[in-house]
Amino acid sequence: MKVLLDTQALLWFLLDDPRLSRKALDCIADPDNDILISPASHWEIAIKISIGKYKLTEDFEAFFSREIRNNGFLVLPIEIRHTAALSKLPFHHRDPFDRLIIAQSQAEGILLISSDTLFDHYGVRRLW
Secondary structure, eight states: OEEEEOHHHHHHHHTTOTTSOHHHHHHHHOTTSEEEEOHHHHHHHHHHHHTTSOOOSSOHHHHHHHHHHHTTOEEOOOOHHHHHHHHTOOTTOOOHHHHHHHHHHHHHTOEEEOSOGGGGGGTOOEEO
16 A cells, blocks of 8 residues: 655654554554555655754764665655645645645545544545
8 A cells, every 4th residue: 555644744654753643553563554655744844844844863864864764664746636636625734845745645535544633524535
């Protein structure tokens, strides 16, 4: 099964944060699942680091390159059909990074792992 992680789920998984739900952890750790990461996630984290809202204990590029590779995650490229879906989304959710992740999940028809209940307004299949 293909599964897309939102930014928070990605970080909580990578940092072994106990706030990640057991269901989400089990799904991500299942070797039969293809775990996809949106460029919106590492973009959002990079911006938060640059404005001082978030801090990593090591180099950003080294950390994400290693973690994506070591966990066997796949990067889901942002395609025109994703941004086309984004252009049609109502504004239940205002965060531009989350909106892109929602649009990617919709366009690909794949499960989305997120704790954010606002995602439910978009009819995506959400696991938490």
